[in-house]
Amino acid sequence: MYVTEILTWQAKADVTDKQMVAAVDAMLPDLEKLPGFIFQSLSKDSQGRWVEVYFWQTAEDAHNSNTLMADKTSMSTLMQLLIPESIEMAVMTPLQDSGKLSLN
Numbered sequence: 001m002y003v004t005e006i007l008t009w010q011a012k013a014d015v016t017d018k019q020m021v022a023a024v025d026a027m028l029p030d031l032e033k034l035p036g037f038i039f040q041s042l043s044k045d046s047q048g049r050w051v052e053v054y055f056w057q058t059a060e061d062a063h064n065s066n067t068l069m070a071d072k073t074s075m076s077t078l079m080q081l082l083i084p085e086s087i088e089m090a091v092m093t094p095l096q097d098s099g100k101l102s103l104n
Helices: 017-031 059-069 073-079
Strands: 003-010 037-044 049-056 088-092
Touching: 003 059, 017 037, 017 049, 017 059, 017 073, 049 059, 059 088
Parallel strands: none
Antiparallel strands: 003 049, 003 088, 037 049
């Protein structure tokens, strides 16, 4: 099975979509080295809120990722682009999925 970690935030006023996507892309090499990392997706809603969904093997992997990424330059770069107090995080266990991805 797997768990999802959902992060949402608002970007600072002068940050472009291109800058945000580049910062998240730059984090991927670091994320891919973390225990339990499966997949990640970045989206943006119509109100400008960014939504990043991570797929992890366990909830422990999801929670540990925050500590493991804290000292990475890639994380620091992303944090400079967003409003820290706007960050919200939730780790959830899926109860249903389409079965299209092989995430066992």
